[in-house]
Amino acid sequence: MNQRLYNDPLPGSIAGFELSTLERDAHPICALSADLVFVYFNPAWFDFARDNHGEPAISAQFGVGTLLTTVLPQVLCDFYVSAYQWALDTGETWHHDYECSSPQLYRLYHQTVYPFHDSAGLLVVNSLCEERRHIPDYRPPHPPDAARYRSQQTGLIKQCCNCRRVQRPAEPARWDWVPAWVATMPPETTSGLCPICSEYYWKYRPA
Ligand SMILES: [Zn+2]
Incomplete structure (x- = not known):
């Protein structure tokens, strides 16, 4: 084709x-x-x-x-x-x-x-x-545990659209590397930006 x-x-x-x-x-x-x-x-x-x-x-x-x-x-x-x-x-x-x-x-x-x-x-x-x-010390891999990562409030899993790490709803400041969800995004996932990527993006935003 x-x-x-x-x-x-x-x-x-x-x-x-x-x-x-x-x-x-x-x-x-x-x-x-x-x-x-x-x-x-x-x-x-x-x-x-x-x-x-x-x-x-x-x-x-x-x-x-x-x-x-x-x-x-x-x-x-x-x-x-x-x-x-x-x-x-x-x-x-x-x-x-x-x-x-x-x-x-x-x-x-x-x-x-x-x-x-x-x-x-x-x-x-x-x-x-x-x-x-990937260097595991920099970004340790975590298993795709929906119970840990799916928000009880929204029913959604939030993945950073730059680094692809996933937020822990119970510890919102923690974003984990979940390789299985980089390979295949789980259903009912929402795109976000983790704080580091957010800072990075805004830093380079044109004036
Ligand atoms: Zn990020």
Whole structure:
């Protein structure tokens, strides 16, 4: 199945980049219009999704014409929208680090957002900065114990959408690494930000 999605007709260049350059690039790349609608994904985007067990869901949920805010976790929406709008308004390149770990590997990505020269949109390039096996002393693994992690008030399990650790409702300041729930998110999970990731995100929020 051809999972690559483009506008029709296929553009020869995007954001001043030759399309062939983006197509060959090994980094997952997407482009957004000025109203933050996806207009392009390169092949490496779909390779990344497949390698991280995101397919076929990614292709089913994301496509040309999808509005960014409909696929972002609610807790990250304001952050990304304000940052992308800042890049559009100022013409400045915006940089941001984020985590995208698997159950086995800690992975840190760097995102570079290039505003188009005519301010008609953004090119978003994601680069792997660091990849290593998880260090148990830093992030000890915990078993997927729903009784421990499901809130009695809300019935939900809260997982940080950056580091993927899970909050203990009885000890709200504790967020545990539960690899089984990184591999497969349990039902009735809500996305949150743990205090460290929250501080981190706000620290880098454009003024
Ligand atoms: Zn976190």
